[in-house]
Amino acid sequence: MNTRKLLFVVPFALIILLLGSALVTAQQQDISIVHYYSSALGQETMSALFQSFEAANGEYKVVDNSAGHEDFKTQILVTIAGNNPPDLFSYWAGARTQFVVDADRLMPLTDFWNENNLDDIIPAGVKPAAVYNGEIYNIPMNVHVVGFFYNPKVMEAAGITEMPATWDEFIAMCDTLKTAGVAPIALGSLNRWPAQFWFDYMVSYTAGADYRQALMAGEAAYNDPEVMTAMETWKGLVDAGYFVPDANAYDWTDAADQVANGDAAMTLMGTFITGYWDGNGLVPGEDYDFFPFPVINPELPVVTHGTVDGWAVPASAANPDGAKALLLHMLTPESQAAWALGQGALAAVSNVDTSIYTPVMKKASDYLAQVQFLSGYDLSTTPPMAEGGLNMFAQFMNDPSGYATYLDETEAVAVDVFGK
């Protein structure tokens, strides 16, 4: 081929190539997505799920615009308010989803639920997390159970072989650990929410789950004697020196590290801690294990607090069909199994083979199957109220002696928020 021909052929071929690739891109649809599964919370596994979706559905391309876990809360609000929402976003089931539903910003997914017979695979116990004002708005992705995660080697060294089921046994165990020179409880409340699990269980197990739900809905007062008793019980543990000092200086991963390193014996946390530890090479059952929060008053119902993470589609999503296709992929037994193992979550669907669970997750899953599930504090009450409560928990961990004043101040917030 002479030079002149080459000069003609090369640009021509390039134009054809460009046109061809433009055609392919035009056929491919973008699904923009925002989620809060950053670094320690399963980012790698989530990206792998997007890749397997794209491999199976060549017509779609997932565009992941995610920020960090704490920044997500602002990011999603700004994109929705600016009418530039993603097609799909991860969201905590409960009060936060309710808040967006009430603002008419979410697409109802009831038809999608029925067409795909999701009742067959999502257990009745998990379904309430999906329903708001009588319609489906949040498709569950996983469930997290909050309980004690402990270091078995530390327990063994202190001579503890049986995990406590009652409050007296729990106190005795903390005493034994303290005498052995180990801090019994690690808590990292730098970002405040890890402290809420203590409040949740204290109220549910001293005043009952019904009272606790009334408090969350603004129908009870933070300075009621019931909440005072709950805080006094919590204060008893802090005063006895069972907590690692300066909880507000550490993040939840710092507290997890304190347990893993043997500086503390246990931490009250969600099952997502297993994903963090597994990622650091810890062996479930050997390096860490689980026991449920011990019962304080045996006359009250046994509950578990936790989180249901789900997916929501904004009302003005550009590609709702793409979002729904991706949702179906997230609910396949294979995706759910991969997510459960990668993130340390319990699957939201019932057709996952639970033999894939680690022995620790199996324990959490069995516990969940027996008891009533209640969302954690900041997912049970409205976001403005949750801000007031979360602050109070941090204040309490700094100096528990002022708990009565803190409760009065929090009730003042509640009066404002609920218009009492």
Added chain:
Amino acid sequence: MNKTRYWWATLFLIPPLSVYLAFVVFPLLSSFYYSLTDWNGFAVDYNFVGLKNFEKLFRDPLFSNAAGNTIIWTIAAIVIPTVAGLTLALAMYERGVFANFYKSLFYLPISLALAVIGQIWLWIYQPNWGLINTLLRGVGLDDLALAWLAKPQYALIGVIIAWAWQQTALSMVIFLAGLTAIPQELIEAAHIDGANYSQRVRRVIIPLLAPASVVVIALAVINSLKSFDVLYVMTRGGPFHSSDNLAMFMYNESFQKYNMGYGSAIAVVLFLITLAVIAVYFRQSANVERLYD
């Protein structure tokens, strides 16, 4: 200016002016507008509530807390960068070969984003292995090794120190520039008249640095009022609002508590305060210019 030139100038002003209108004036007016509503930040509907948000501001203990902290920050902004910046500038003014090296060294913090500075100081304050506590433990002062940013009594001052670290570098550079502008004859004349170093600094150099001081103080105050990034990275206003300033309080109300209307009211108050400071600055700098004209 003739007519053609006038039209040309107007034509060329249109692009920057429209950018200014779209990105400064419009959001500003929007904030004023939303401050009169109960908009939660993403709902389609909202109601007009008149001046209710402003009334609430003056009853809200969190607002007085944030306003108090902003005042503390502003006072610190006037004192720390000015005194430290002037001291460094005087120490480095005409001091041989190492002066340039030290100048660059002290200037370094300016090249860092405040978010990065926040991260560096988080490590400095870290309770277990941070620089401060490691030093304290190293000299046997274990009892003084505290969880600095987790204590409500130290969190705010901890963040201000990190912020002032950068602001001091900026002040130093401005003072150094001011020093080079002082005629050498004046200082030498004072020297010959028998003034010692301290007298020369107090009676000659500092009065002649008035223009530089106005710039240093005004910049420090304005930067302190708008400081948010360093606070966001270091404490997010915590623990429990102890280090909130007005900017952080505004952010929390708007984006954490979903009270965009109320948050806009805080923004309006913050805007008016900043405007007052800028007005004082312009007046002062005009006075100073007249003085030296």
